[in-house]
Amino acid sequence: MPSFIRDPKDFWSGVIFIFFGLAAVIIGRDYAMGSAGRMGPAYFPTILGSLLAVLGVISVIRSTIRTGEAIEKFAIKEAFYVLLAVVLFGVLVRGAGLFIATVVLVMLSGFASSKFKWKPFLAVAVGLGIFSSVVFVKGLGLPMPIIGPWLGF
Amino acid sequence: MEIFSNLALGFDTALTLSNLFYCLIGVFLGTAVGVLPGLGPIATIAMLLPATFSLPPISSLIMLAGIYYGAQYGGSTTAILVNLPGESSSVVTALDGYKMARNGEAGKALAIAAIGSFFAGTVATFLLALFAPPLAEIALKFGPAEYFSLMVMGLVASVVLAHGSLLRAIGMVILGLLMGLVGTDVNSGVPRYTFDLPELADGINFVVVAMGMFGLGEILVNLENEETRSMLSKKIGRLMPTMDDLKRTAAPILRGTALGSILGILPGGGAMLSSFAAYSIEKKISKNSAQFGKGAIEGVAAPESANNAGAQTSFIPMLTLGIPSNPVMALMIGAMIIQGIQPGPAVMTEQPMLFWGIIASMWIGNLFLVILNLPMIGLWVRMIMVPYHYLFPGILVFCAIGVFSLNNTEFSVYMMALFGVFGYICTKIGAEPAPMMLGFIIGPMMEEYLRRSLLLSRSDPMVFLQRPISATMLILSVIAMAVVLLPSLRKKREEAFVE
Numbered sequence: 103m104p105s106f107i108r109d110p111k112d113f114w115s116g117v118i119f120i121f122f123g124l125a126a127v128i129i130g131r132d133y134a135m136g137s138a139g140r141m142g143p144a145y146f147p148t149i150l151g152s153l154l155a156v157l158g159v160i161s162v163i164r165s166t167i168r169t170g171e172a173i174e175k176f177a178i179k180e181a182f183y184v185l186l187a188v189v190l191f192g193v194l195v196r197g198a199g200l201f202i203a204t205v206v207l208v209m210l211s212g213f214a215s216s217k218f219k220w221k222p223f224l225a226v227a228v229g230l231g232i233f234s235s236v237v238f239v240k241g242l243g244l245p246m247p248i249i250g251p252w253l254g255f
Numbered sequence: 256m257e258i259f260s261n262l263a264l265g266f267d268t269a270l271t272l273s274n275l276f277y278c279l280i281g282v283f284l285g286t287a288v289g290v291l292p293g294l295g296p297i298a299t300i301a302m303l304l305p306a307t308f309s310l311p312p313i314s315s316l317i318m319l320a321g322i323y324y325g326a327q328y329g330g331s332t333t334a335i336l337v338n339l340p341g342e343s344s345s346v347v348t349a350l351d352g353y354k355m356a357r358n359g360e361a362g363k364a365l366a367i368a369a370i371g372s373f374f375a376g377t378v379a380t381f382l383l384a385l386f387a388p389p390l391a392e393i394a395l396k397f398g399p400a401e402y403f404s405l406m407v408m409g410l411v412a413s414v415v416l417a418h419g420s421l422l423r424a425i426g427m428v429i430l431g432l433l434m435g436l437v438g439t440d441v442n443s444g445v446p447r448y449t450f451d452l453p454e455l456a457d458g459i460n461f462v463v464v465a466m467g468m469f470g471l472g473e474i475l476v477n478l479e480n481e482e483t484r485s486m487l488s489k490k491i492g493r494l495m496p497t498m499d500d501l502k503r504t505a506a507p508i509l510r511g512t513a514l515g516s517i518l519g520i521l522p523g524g525g526a527m528l529s530s531f532a533a534y535s536i537e538k539k540i541s542k543n544s545a546q547f548g549k550g551a552i553e554g555v556a557a558p559e560s561a562n563n564a565g566a567q568t569s570f571i572p573m574l575t576l577g578i579p580s581n582p583v584m585a586l587m588i589g590a591m592i593i594q595g596i597q598p599g600p601a602v603m604t605e606q607p608m609l610f611w612g613i614i615a616s617m618w619i620g621n622l623f624l625v626i627l628n629l630p631m632i633g634l635w636v637r638m639i640m641v642p643y644h645y646l647f648p649g650i651l652v653f654c655a656i657g658v659f660s661l662n663n664t665e666f667s668v669y670m671m672a673l674f675g676v677f678g679y680i681c682t683k684i685g686a687e688p689a690p691m692m693l694g695f696i697i698g699p700m701m702e703e704y705l706r707r708s709l710l711l712s713r714s715d716p717m718v719f720l721q722r723p724i725s726a727t728m729l730i731l732s733v734i735a736m737a738v739v740l741l742p743s744l745r746k747k748r749e750e751a752f753v754e
Contacts, residue, residue: 141709154433192665208649214478216644226649
């Protein structure tokens, strides 16, 4: 972290605001602006985006003046497992079916926990897999396969 | 009296077997959510929303409302028994409630919390029935300019009352407004910010945002330091409070109810702010203030009454004006829109059964909650002990299946993951996700009202200041902003939240 940033929280939130604010304004240039009386699709987002970018700039400037608390460490490993698990659920649910997708989601996200143990987590995973297959597919009739076509059924 | 015939209609609706059933399910789930670690009412309501789409609107809203106020009861149980507030609104209850439990008075604390909550719930239900109709009547006269200013005021108030950095809260509101605009523009039919993805043509689904930011985001925060809950080995003790306890807590319950009812109506208010304010006021004025923090029964009674009152009166702006005062109400509004009901003052006249049914169900739900919480305390005590590491994979499964079923597409699941990361980052850098959720729901409505006002006024922006109601609301917003920005008051605000 460069030394001129005295308030990292202000600095990074400012950066995020500038990013989204500018994105809204720049992408919005593709749409018609219209006038105040007849607003085009770009009008309101352009106002909001500019406001957001200005707020972001203020935030970044303030972060070099006022000292604030540091940002706590990110739990990168935990976040990685949880997100990978969720994304894999999306990849698997159609092809491999809900049961497999659920088991994979539970096991993989389980790695994120410091209390992970193979046996009990596998039991929870299979239990949840059966539960969600019965409740969501059989009971509520959600259109997703329990065992998907990838497995040759 | 019209209010009685209205309430009679409400009870008629709420007392049908199926609505009673959904009310019971709602408060049961709410209590469970309050008791279980690391699962809040926002994430739960978002998780259950897809399942309610097939229900009739009344039943689904009765159930969702039950989850919210039920969580206030459940949150106090964990606060008292394990010193870990299940809900943020029960943080202050833990201060004295847990001390009481350690002194062997857990039963008494639980009973007073339930009695206080029930009393507050009853009063708040009545207030809702009393004040909602006149408010809706005024709101029916609102033009687009008034609505726009009302939304500005609502968002400003939610920012002012949010804790943490003001600048970041404003930024998050605007970011939310912007994200709400993604999708096809209603007026021109032009797809905006969709990156040519057909999945984004209808906009980002609010369930995806809520589950990502609050469901996934919270899980990631919780996984950082996994707590082990240790249960108090002491007996819960007798549940029935003595006459003396009731006498001591009568005034705190009344004060808590009054304060909670008022703060609940304010945008950005609701349960959490109410309980914090009630505790600090009670601590100042109570005769027993020396006991506070050491197991004062007043310190349990006041905030518990306040959070329940606040949870219920926060429905007033939602039901009468169609304006959410907190993220839970934002989700309720989203649920109404999906059910084909346009939230706003017309709901009361066009859908009286729905309107009064929800109000009446709240009182019934509160009655259920007392029964659920006191005699069945043993069940919840066991639920408190569910270890988080077995719970969060389950939450993930429900979230994933829930968002997938919205449109039967994997895309929603990926979007949820994306919002999960974003929510986690935001929490880390001290930018609250709650104001963003409000902005997200209000965004499209706000644009529409701005468009209409300026169309009607022939692009004259002075219209917002020429109409008295609109001008008043804007001036109030400016004053609220100015007050918070004044350095001396700013310190006080920070102190108030630290307490």
